[in-house]
Amino acid sequence: MNTEQDLLDKVFVVTGANSGIGFESARDFAARGATVVILCRNEGRGRAAVEAVRSATGNDRVQLYLADFSSLASVARAGRNLRRDFPRIDVLCNNAGAANAQRQVTDEGFELTFAANHLGGFLLTQLLLPSLLNAAGQDHARIVFTSSLGHKSGPLDFDDLNMSKGYRGLKAYGRSKLMNLLTARELDRRYRDQGIVASSFHPGAVRTPIWSKGGVVGRLLGAVFYPFMISVEKGADTMIWLAASADEGARHAEGHYYFKRERASIAPFATDEAATRLWEVSMELVQVYLQEPAESP
Numbered sequence: 577m578n579t580e581q582d583l584l585d586k587v588f589v590v591t592g593a594n595s596g597i598g599f600e601s602a603r604d605f606a607a608r609g610a611t612v613v614i615l616c617r618n619e620g621r622g623r624a625a626v627e628a629v630r631s632a633t634g635n636d637r638v639q640l641y642l643a644d645f646s647s648l649a650s651v652a653r654a655g656r657n658l659r660r661d662f663p664r665i666d667v668l669c670n671n672a673g674a675a676n677a678q679r680q681v682t683d684e685g686f687e688l689t690f691a692a693n694h695l696g697g698f699l700l701t702q703l704l705l706p707s708l709l710n711a712a713g714q715d716h717a718r719i720v721f722t723s724s725l726g727h728k729s730g731p732l733d734f735d736d737l738n739m740s741k742g743y744r745g746l747k748a749y750g751r752s753k754l755m756n757l758l759t760a761r762e763l764d765r766r767y768r769d770q771g772i773v774a775s776s777f778h779p780g781a782v783r784t785p786i787w788s789k790g791g792v793v794g795r796l797l798g799a800v801f802y803p804f805m806i807s808v809e810k811g812a813d814t815m816i817w818l819a820a821s822a823d824e825g826a827r828h829a830e831g832h833y834y835f836k837r838e839r840a841s842i843a844p845f846a847t848d849e850a851a852t853r854l855w856e857v858s859m860e861l862v863q864v865y866l867q868e869p870a871e872s873p
Contacts, residue, residue: 597812
């Protein structure tokens with residue numbers, strides 16, 4: 577963990593930060609003096625993570641906000657509260673995600689993996705753009721998406737983003753990680769000239785519980801390859817670098833996809849056209865949640 581105090585006066589928001597690479601990244605940012613917001617759905621685990629980060633770093637400017645990323649209404653509430661409380665946000669790490677062996681549909685009508693791994697982070701990003709743009713006026717604000725090598729498993733089916741046909745847990749997960757990569761790419765294209773740099777990365781095969789949630793195949797892969805998987809610290813390294821490094825490569829990531837701090841190859845179907853189309857479809861799906869709620873009489 578880098579303990580150099582080089583992030584003073586900066587605000588970092590990290591989703592899915594109660595464990596895994598999100599927690600490790602939050603701890604690194606806090607150790608370097610940043611104000612860190614940990615955003616997760618479970619209050620007990622979230623509070624435990626906040627206390628662990630504070631204890632490890634001596635930084636009391638670590639806060640918890642609750643959001644269930646499978647619920648766009650929950651994400652919208654959290655996003656509005658964050659925008660109100662933090663008029664300037666320097667870095668957003670969209671790391672929250674899950675794998676689901678069985679197809680499930682949320683109360684809002686979306687397939688669970690699609691909602692939790694893509695739409696929730698997409699919506700949060702839209703809600704926090706004013707605060708990120710305020711930071712961009714002083715230096716480049718950064719948005720980092722946790723993607724995966726799994727994005728290469730197949731192209732998006734824009735006629736069935738909810739995967740009502742042929743659902744498989746690893747397939748759904750791979751599609752959501754492709755969405756993360758494409759969103760970073762389109763976000764950078766749209767906002768780079770306004771001072772926001774977006775990127776995505778593959779953390780590697782990290783020893784986390786997510787393997788147990790990918791169905792029979794996911795559990796089998798996890799069991800076989802677990803001894804060869806990398807530590808959480810190594811898995812978090814590229815996210816920390818993209819989010820906080822002064823290196824030119826990180827400061828000018830320009831929508832690219834990274835692995836081990838290097839630009840990595842992407843699937844041939846991860847095109848600009850797919851990125852733009854996904855952005856437009858996603859905006860339509862979250863539009864109602866971007867509207868400010870009516871005030872009570």
